[in-house]
Amino acid sequence: MNKKESNKAVLPSIPELLAPAGNFEKMVTAIHYGADAVYMGGKQFSLRAKAGNFSDEKMMEAVEYAHDLGVKVYITINILAHNRDFAGLDGYLFQLQKAGVDGLIISDPGILRRARKCVPEIPVHLSTQANVTNAQAAQFWFEQGISRLNLARELSLDEIMEVRGATSGELEIFVHGALCISYSGRCMLSNYMTGRDANQGACAHPCRYSYKLIEEKRPGEYFPVEEDERGTYIFNSKDLCLLDGLPELVASGANSLKIEGRMKSIFYVGGVTRIYRAALDYLRDLPADAWENPANIVLPSIFSEEIVKTGTRGISENFFRKAPGSSEMLYNAPRVQMKVEPVAVVRRAGLRPLVEARNVLETGDKVEYMLPGIKCDPCTVVRMETEKGEELTRANPGNRIVLHTEPALQRVSLNGILRRNIKG
Ligand code: SF4
Known part of the structure; x- marks a missing residue:
């Protein structure tokens, strides 16, 4: 040994x-x-x-x-x-x-x-x-x-x-x-507020709502609870x-x-x-x-x-x-601003993979392929085609497109995901 x-x-x-x-x-x-x-x-x-x-x-x-x-x-x-x-x-x-x-x-x-x-x-x-x-x-x-x-x-x-x-x-x-x-998870908030019982699998997630303060002798007057200009999410x-x-x-x-x-x-x-x-x-x-x-x-x-x-x-x-x-607790928003978003899922592997768009995708977009493991392969979309070979400059969510990238994606496999940084 x-x-x-x-x-x-x-x-x-x-x-x-x-x-x-x-x-x-x-x-x-x-x-x-x-x-x-x-x-x-x-x-x-x-x-x-x-x-x-x-x-x-x-x-x-x-x-x-x-x-x-x-x-x-x-x-x-x-x-x-x-x-x-x-x-x-x-x-x-x-x-x-x-x-x-x-x-x-x-x-x-x-x-x-x-x-x-x-x-x-x-x-x-x-x-x-x-x-x-x-x-x-x-x-x-x-x-x-x-x-x-x-x-x-x-x-x-x-x-x-x-x-x-x-x-x-x-x-x-x-x-x-x-x-x-x-x-x-033993919570009655959703059941109380919306009639949807979290313990029956129907939580409406009211803990993520934005709340205000009310004083009992001033019905209808809502006092903001502020962490910043967006308010606060106390639960x-x-x-x-x-x-x-x-x-x-x-x-x-x-x-x-x-x-x-x-x-x-x-x-x-x-x-x-x-x-x-x-x-x-x-x-x-x-x-x-x-x-x-x-x-x-x-x-x-x-x-x-x-x-x-x-x-x-x-x-x-x-x-x-x-x-x-x-x-x-995250007090100032329901969630943090995402920096990355999904753009497509691979439906057929290959150097020019067939992908299903999950966001708007345009020629010239810089994307990266999420490999199994911790690494990603970056590339630029240089051409998009329909399955019939017609060129597209823009794909909408749900469209199936053949993707040409520079460099070509060598390690794409079925069901893999492409993502990109969110602009701005
Ligand atoms: S997600 Fe929020 S509202 Fe739903 S059970 Fe949990 S704490 Fe309650």
């Missing part, structure tokens, strides 16, 4: 990278950019009711596609269920068994009970909605027959490690995505990003790292998955002695430069190192 091999023998295991799949295209994109597993919802019983989600037929197709590429598929059945919600549940569970899914993401003990009775061979993952915040609760849930639990987002690294030390079941940790101001939490903590999380023995965002765009899903994949691959290649103190491992700066290009509300480590304070 050479030195490298002997070093590799003591490296920590690299956890699974679990990405959101709000629809078939998002799943394909997540897999293209390196997800080991994806999670998705069916048409019923799943939070994120507006995510599109998968019909029974589409789910069969999705599982087949993912499995052909060695990727696992987990299905969310994570509503907080009322009695009426159980109608049709058993049939749905049998349908998922037929589709060959790899896990069920559940938060309600009643749904867990039906799943254990109907399809006991399908592993159950406890959803973050179950709010597991301590080792005793983790042990309780493992005793109920679950095989994995997603810890509450309100835990510090030390608490995660304490739970790890007390249990042997699989632990899944959210590493990236939107945060709620409420406790692990608007920044997004979770644990890229900097990734070495410590890997060393902690976490089994799966989860990206939030079934309702986000393919640009977000592909962009974030790509960066975490590249970061995990970077950590996998470190020598064993680097792991003597994981807190000293620093990812190259390109990782943080790339993550802010995926579009966020600013980033926060949430509770990972200390309790969050006022700097973890």
Whole structure:
């Protein structure tokens, strides 16, 4: 055994990278950019009711596609269920068994009970909605027959490690995505204000709205709450990003790292998955002695430069190192101004790829192709043609065009994404 091999023998295991799949295209994109597993919802019983989600037929197709590429598929059945919600549940569970899914993401003990009775061979993952915040609760849930639990987002690294030390079941940790101001998503704000229940998958995101102040004896008089001239967004939490903590999380023995965002765009899903994949691959290649103190491992700066290009509300480590304070909120806008935007998705690879435009694209535009990994290939669009060979100087969203670039893109592959800096 050479030195490298002997070093590799003591490296920590690299956890699974679990990405959101709000629809078939998002799943394909997540897999293209390196997800080991994806999670998705069916048409019923799943939070994120507006995510599109998968019909029974589409789910069969999705599982087949993912499995052909060695990727696992987990299905969310994570509503907080009322009695009426159980109608049709058993049939749905049998349908998922037929589709060959790899896990069920559940938060309600009643749904867990039906799943254990109907399809006991399908592993159950406890959803973050179950709010597991301590080792005793983790042990309780493992005793109920679950095989994995997603810890509450309100835990510090030390608490995660304490739970790890007390249990042997699989632990899944959210590493990236939107945060709620409420406790692990248990929030009535949307239900109260819009009638849309966040715990039934229909959140209208009122925490992102702009609010004003009213004094009780002056009805109708709205006092601005101002951070700057745009007002303030008092409930608007920044997004979770644990890229900097990734070495410590890997060393902690976490089994799966989860990206939030079934309702986000393919640009977000592909962009974030790509960066975490590249970061995990970077950590996998470190020598064993680097792991003597994981807190000293620093990812190259390109990782943080790339993550802010995926579009966020600013980033926060949430509770990972200390309790969050006022700097973890984005007070002056619903989100930060994006610097980069998607322009097209590759539909046929080649030196002159066929792409589907996602934004207006013009001859002369400077774009870059997002490679799997952390790098991008820059180029200029020098000619665009329809599939029939007619020249275009401008393509609109949805148009399929053959792209000529300078230099020619050598490493384009199906389902890859082209992006550009936003002008101005
Ligand atoms: S309103 Fe905001 S805090 Fe409440 S569940 Fe929806 S996203 Fe979370």
